[in-house]
Amino acid sequence: MPKTEHAQGPTPAAVERVLTQLSPREKVGQLNQRLYGWQAVERAPRGGFRLTDRARAEIDRWGGLGALYGLFRADAWSGRSWADGIRPEERAEVAALVQGEVVRAGRHRIGVLLSEEAPHGHQALGGTLLPTNLAVAAGWDPAALTEAAAAVAAELAASGVHLALVSALDLLRDPRWGRAEECFGEDPLLAAELTRAVVTGMQGGPGGARGAGSVAVVLKHLAGQGEAVGGRNGQSAVIGRRDLHELHLPSVRAAVEAGALGFMAAYNDIDGVPCCANRELLTGFLRAECGFDGIVMADGLAVDRLVAMAGSPTAAAVAALEAGVDLSLWDESFALLESAAAQDTRVAELVDAACRRVLTLKHRLGLLPEEATGAEEKAPPAGRERLEPAFRATDRLSRRLARQSLVLLHNPDRLLPLAPRSLTKVVLAGPNAREVTAMLGDYVPPLAERSAVPLEHALRQALPQAEIVCPRGLPSQADLSGADVVILALGGTSHRAYDDGFAANGAVVGPASVATAGEGVDLADVSLPGGQDDLVAAVRARSDCPVVAVVIAGRPHVLTTVTDHADAVLWAGYPGPHGAEAISDALLGGCEPVGLLPFTAPRHPGAVPVRYNDRHTAVGVYRDAPDPVLFPFGFGLRYTSVGFDRLTAEVSGRSVRVEVDVSNPAPTEAEVITPLFGHRTGGTVLPRRRELLAFRRVTVPPRTRVTVAWDLPAERCFAEGATAAQARTELYVMDQRTTIRP
Numbered sequence: 178m179p180k181t182e183h184a185q186g187p188t189p190a191a192v193e194r195v196l197t198q199l200s201p202r203e204k205v206g207q208l209n210q211r212l213y214g215w216q217a218v219e220r221a222p223r224g225g226f227r228l229t230d231r232a233r234a235e236i237d238r239w240g241g242l243g244a245l246y247g248l249f250r251a252d253a254w255s256g257r258s259w260a261d262g263i264r265p266e267e268r269a270e271v272a273a274l275v276q277g278e279v280v281r282a283g284r285h286r287i288g289v290l291l292s293e294e295a296p297h298g299h300q301a302l303g304g305t306l307l308p309t310n311l312a313v314a315a316g317w318d319p320a321a322l323t324e325a326a327a328a329v330a331a332e333l334a335a336s337g338v339h340l341a342l343v344s345a346l347d348l349l350r351d352p353r354w355g356r357a358e359e360c361f362g363e364d365p366l367l368a369a370e371l372t373r374a375v376v377t378g379m380q381g382g383p384g385g386a387r388g389a390g391s392v393a394v395v396l397k398h399l400a401g402q403g404e405a406v407g408g409r410n411g412q413s414a415v416i417g418r419r420d421l422h423e424l425h426l427p428s429v430r431a432a433v434e435a436g437a438l439g440f441m442a443a444y445n446d447i448d449g450v451p452c453c454a455n456r457e458l459l460t461g462f463l464r465a466e467c468g469f470d471g472i473v474m475a476d477g478l479a480v481d482r483l484v485a486m487a488g489s490p491t492a493a494a495v496a497a498l499e500a501g502v503d504l505s506l507w508d509e510s511f512a513l514l515e516s517a518a519a520q521d522t523r524v525a526e527l528v529d530a531a532c533r534r535v536l537t538l539k540h541r542l543g544l545l546p547e548e549a550t551g552a553e554e555k556a557p558p559a560g561r562e563r564l565e566p567a568f569r570a571t572d573r574l575s576r577r578l579a580r581q582s583l584v585l586l587h588n589p590d591r592l593l594p595l596a597p598r599s600l601t602k603v604v605l606a607g608p609n610a611r612e613v614t615a616m617l618g619d620y621v622p623p624l625a626e627r628s629a630v631p632l633e634h635a636l637r638q639a640l641p642q643a644e645i646v647c648p649r650g651l652p653s654q655a656d657l658s659g660a661d662v663v664i665l666a667l668g669g670t671s672h673r674a675y676d677d678g679f680a681a682n683g684a685v686v687g688p689a690s691v692a693t694a695g696e697g698v699d700l701a702d703v704s705l706p707g708g709q710d711d712l713v714a715a716v717r718a719r720s721d722c723p724v725v726a727v728v729i730a731g732r733p734h735v736l737t738t739v740t741d742h743a744d745a746v747l748w749a750g751y752p753g754p755h756g757a758e759a760i761s762d763a764l765l766g767g768c769e770p771v772g773l774l775p776f777t778a779p780r781h782p783g784a785v786p787v788r789y790n791d792r793h794t795a796v797g798v799y800r801d802a803p804d805p806v807l808f809p810f811g812f813g814l815r816y817t818s819v820g821f822d823r824l825t826a827e828v829s830g831r832s833v834r835v836e837v838d839v840s841n842p843a844p845t846e847a848e849v850i851t852p853l854f855g856h857r858t859g860g861t862v863l864p865r866r867r868e869l870l871a872f873r874r875v876t877v878p879p880r881t882r883v884t885v886a887w888d889l890p891a892e893r894c895f896a897e898g899a900t901a902a903q904a905r906t907e908l909y910v911m912d913q914r915t916t917i918r919p
Contacts, residue, residue, distance in 0.1 A: 191545050192536045196529065198285055204532045205515045206239025210292070210474070210506050214248035215255045215262075218271055226263075226271050228278050241283035243535060244290035244504055248275060249301035249336065251622040253673035254683040257302075258623050265303035265336075265568075269561050272337025287536075288544030292340035292395065292474075296359055296620045297753070298571065299333055303625055305571035305754075308578050309618035309731060310344060310371070312750030314361040314775035315813075316581030317850045318874050319374035325574040326378025331390035332571055335563035339542050340439060341379055341392045342474075345372040346399055346428045349733075349776050351786040353408025355698035358618050358671060358731030358751055360403055362775025363788050363810060365424050366869045369431035372396065376435035390563075393538065395439035395474050396432050399452060399463070401425045402443045408699050408786075410684070411444035419862070421447065424790075430467055438471040438538060442502055444479050451486065453479045459501030472503045472534050477682035480508040491517050495524055503531040507681070572755075579752040579759040581848075583770035585814040586736070586778075587746035592723050594766030594816055595662060602644045602660045605633055606652050606716065608707060609666035609729045618731055618751035619671035619695035629754035632666050632727070635761040651715050660722045664764065667709050667739065668730035671695030671751070694731040702782045703734050710738040717742035727760055733776050733785075737807055748774070769816050771848050778808035790868050811852050811869075817843040819877070821851075824913035833894045833917065836886045837910045841877035850874050851885045853910055859903030860896030870894065870908070895919050 199207070217232035228236075236242055249268055251257040263271050272291060279289040293299060297313070298306035307313065307325055333341055344359035348368060351357075361368035381391035401414040401421060416425065429440070442459060443452040452458060453475050463469045475497060483493035490510040495517050497510075505511035518525035539545055585593065609615040613624070613631040630638075633647045648656050657663065671694045678687045684697030692698050693706040704710065705728075717724055726743040728736060731751050740746055747770060749760055762768045779785050784805030787795050795805045820840040827834045841847040852872040871887045894917065895904045904919045 188533055188537060189540050191547065192533060192540050195285055195287065195536055195545060196533055199532070200240070201518055201525070201528070202515050203240045203283070203285070204528050205512070205518070206241055207243040207287070207532050207535050208504055208514065208528070209239065209511055210244035210246050210504055211235060211508070211512065212245055213255070213507070214245050214291075215250050215257050217245060217248060217275065218263075226267070226274055228274070233278075236279055236282045241285070241287050242279050242289040244292050244340065245275065246292050246506060247294065248272070248291055249293060249299070249338075251302045252300060252620075253675045253677055254679045256675070258675070259302060259625070262302045265301075265564055266561055268301070268336035268564070276337070286546045288539065290339045290539065290542070290544065291337060292342060293333060293338045294620055295329055295333060295341040296344040297618065298329055298575070298621075299336070299338075300620050300622050301336070302622055303568070304622050305329070305332060305568050305575060306617060306621055307571070307575045308582050308753040308756070309358040309751040310361050311349070311358045311731060311775060312582035312752050313578055314367060314371060315584050315748075315750060315772035316578060317367065317773055317852070317872055318581055319370045321574070321578060321581065322371055322374040323378040325571065325578060326375045327381070327390070328567060328571040328574055330379040330381075330392045332564060332567035333392045334390050335561075335567055338392055339544070340395050342395050342397060342441065343375055343379070344398070345375050345396045345432070346425075347403040348425060350403045350788065351405070351408035352703045352733040352776070352779065353700050353785060354403060354405065355410060355694050355700065355732070356402075356619070356696050357733070358694060363777065364775065364790065364869045365427040367775060367872065369427040372428040373431040373435045376432050376437045380436055380438065390567075393438040393471075393542065395441050395472075396437055397441035398443035398476060399429060399440045399473075400443060400458060401447050401452075402445050405445050410696065410699055413449070414445045414447050416447055426462065429463065433463075433467040433469045437469075438541070439474060440469070440471070441474045441476055442479065444476050444482065451479070451483060453502055454483055454486065454496040454500045456500040464501065470534070472538055473501050474504045475502045475506050475508065475511075477506045478508055480505055480510045484510065498524065498527045498531060503534050575753050576755040576759070579755040580762070580768050582750050582752050582772055583759060583763050584748040584772040584774055584812075585770040585816070586748050586808055586812070587740045587743065588814055590744060593725065593745045593747070593764060595725075595764055597640060597765045600640055600643045600661045602646065603636065603640060604652050604656055604660045604663045605636060605645060605647045605666065606650075606663065607666040607712065608709065609668050609670070610647055612670065612672070613757070614672040615668065615670040615729050616752055616754065616756035617672070619673070624754065630757050632757045632760060635757035636664070639761045639765055651712060652719070654719065657720055657722070660720070662722055663716055663720050663724045665713060665716060665724065665726045665743070666729060667705055667713070667726055668728045668734070669693035669706055669732070671698070671731050703732065703779065703785060704782050705734050705736070705739070713739050713742045725764065727764070729756070733778050735779055735782050735807070737780050740807065766816070771813065771815050771850065773811050773813035773850050773852065774808055775810070777806055777810045778812075780805050780807040790866060792863055792866055794866060811854070813850075817841075817847060819847055819849050821911040821913050824908065824910050824915050826908055826915055826917045828891065828917055828919060831891045833889045833891055834886065835871075835889065835908060836884055837913060838882055838884050839875065839877055840882040842880060844879050846879055847877045848874065849877055851910060853887060853908065855894060855909070856907045857894070857896040858905050859900070861898035862896070891919060
């Protein structure tokens with residue numbers, strides 16, 4: 178099939194020239210990324226930095242390096258902190274040191290790709306954080322994410338980074354999975370549009386990643402990891418071909434269309450075939466069908482995991498290479514490709530093909546000989562000078578995304594927003610009241626001092642005239658006496674403690690001392706952890722004043738008890754370093770929560786997984802949980818009233834024009850998310866029960882009505898294989914519905 182518009186075309190002459198000059202060992206060296214970057218440099222006795230013996234040995238082994246992972250990474254797994262890690266002002270110096278050493282050590286002066294974790298901001302000391310993907314998805318705003326991703330990319334590029342490893346491709350198909358926070362929710366269209374936004378922002382548009390403020394994106398995880406059986410990380414995903422393509426691969430297509438330069442093959446298998454060895458997925462679908470011509474990186478140690486299937490480390494490496502993997506991550510097996518290529522000309526040809534793709538990416542990024550010459554002499558201050566404005570831009574956009582991420586779930590008596598001037602005593606309790614790390618999610622560095630505050634601090638700042646009582650555990654009668662309102666900060670945390678145990682790939686092993694979510698923290702029961710339901714019920718029983726619950730979490734939890742006992746419920750995801758201020762503002766009327774849930778909230782822990790686009794409804798199935806959905810996908814209340822009416826749809830040829838009026842009677846402008854759902858019937862295949870066809874976030878001026886319109890392809894609106902007589906589609910926008918036929 179023809180390549181997409183972003184395709185690079187013929188291999189650049191510079192790439193072919195270098196490729197013909199490389200020895201077999203040097204070629205294999207370009208395909209390996211074996212070092213933990215934080216172990217590659219150390220502080221020199223007389224100041225500055227120097228290469229470690231471990232890094233020098235690896236460079237000498239290959240006559241260069243293909244890629245280096247996590248040079249700036251700081252967190253509990255790496256063990257790097259503000260006491261011994263690389264500070265922001267030192268990044269450019271360290272990047273220049275590593276590039277210089279790699280270029281000088283090789284015969285061909287090829288630079289090294291520096292890859293860093295950036296799933297919601299750079300995981301480095303001083304790295305500016307965004308809300309996690311699940312929180313961002315609640316804002317339904319691809320344009321805002323594009324801008325934020327560009328700001329993060331500018332920060333990475335100023336630090337000397339080339340590859341940003343970004344979570345985007347997984348769907349939240351089971352809330353038991355600890356990595357739910359890394360998903361853009363459960364819907365393929367919403368996830369695809371937000372994935373497109375990430376690629377466009379970070380790479381500067383199709384064909385980008387050469388500008389001073391952009392980087393190449395490696396999107397993870399390909400594919401279906403969110404469908405793992407039982408929500409167990411990295412395990413089998415039982416997916417039919419139709420669901421794989423309809424649910425899990427639209428984000429991949431969107432990323433390729435946007436010009437993505439890299440993908441990461443996932444740990445899990447699909448129908449028994451590990452993604453790292455799945456030629457149909459990585460070569461057939463990704464390259465032949467979608468026209469992708471960038472690199473495929475294996476997830477950490479994923480190639481080594483193939484040994485049980487392939488029978489030996491060498492066979493595991495060949496299986497991954499044949500499937501379409503170009504670049505390893507920490508694996509020992511991929512280092513054995515030199516001997517495999519010497520014994521098999523077919524393997525040697527595959528090594529050449531993978532090396533060509535890696536070198537082509539390096540050519541795009543200015544790392545081939547004529548471009549890398551003098552890299553070691555490049556002065557670092559230019560990068561440092563660009564960092565500060567990048568930090569400011571990312572921080573500003575993180576604040577905006579935090580506000581957009583808030584979802585009002587329950588407010589039957591319009592208790593919220595609270596009137597600040599009427600509050601004389603506020604009781605703030607719950608496990609997330611004092612913990613700033615609860616706002617951040619997984620894959621985060623230790624924060625700089627005063628870069629974020631807990632909810633307790635934000636409320637004290639917002640209510641200087643009020644008494645704020647913040648007890649640990651259940652508030653006493655004395656705590657509650659005279660209180661105007663109780664605010665319960667509930668939910669979970671993905672915080673990693675420095676004394677936690679970690680697997681070789683960074684996932685938590687054994688019992689986590691703090692975390693209740695994140696990589697390696699899958700749960701069998703998605704009820705609120707730590708007896709929080711009992712806390713809510715006890716506070717309700719003791720309190721004479723209203724109770725407000727704020728749920729700060731990275732996965733859908735069962736909130737049935739919370740909604741039964743609280744007068745208002747606000748969902749906040751992991752809203753990032755500005756989450757506390759955003760929550761405080763929303764509670765006190767400084768901003769309006771207008772987000773919509775990007776997932777289905779279950780009513781009972783035994784009913785999961787339950788998704789809005791399952792082909793059959795779960796309502797009435799379980800005798801002990803006849804209504805298993807507490808809040809549906811796309812649910813969200815607001816403080817002000819917004820009206821929807823006059824939903825119309827007109828079929829014209831191969832296009833469908835859909836319009837709906839949105840009215841704002843309030844004296845202030847309103848941000849409104851307008852999702853268009855469809856229910857297609859009449860085809861030869863049982864359609865999904867309901868699906869998102871389009872969405873838009875619009876600003877409606879005060880006391881104004883605007884028309885939101887979509888032009889959709891007819892094949893998007895009608896069931897596959899349906900005849901004109903059979904086809905019938907119901908369209909929904911909030912409380913409006915209409916029916917169309919072809």
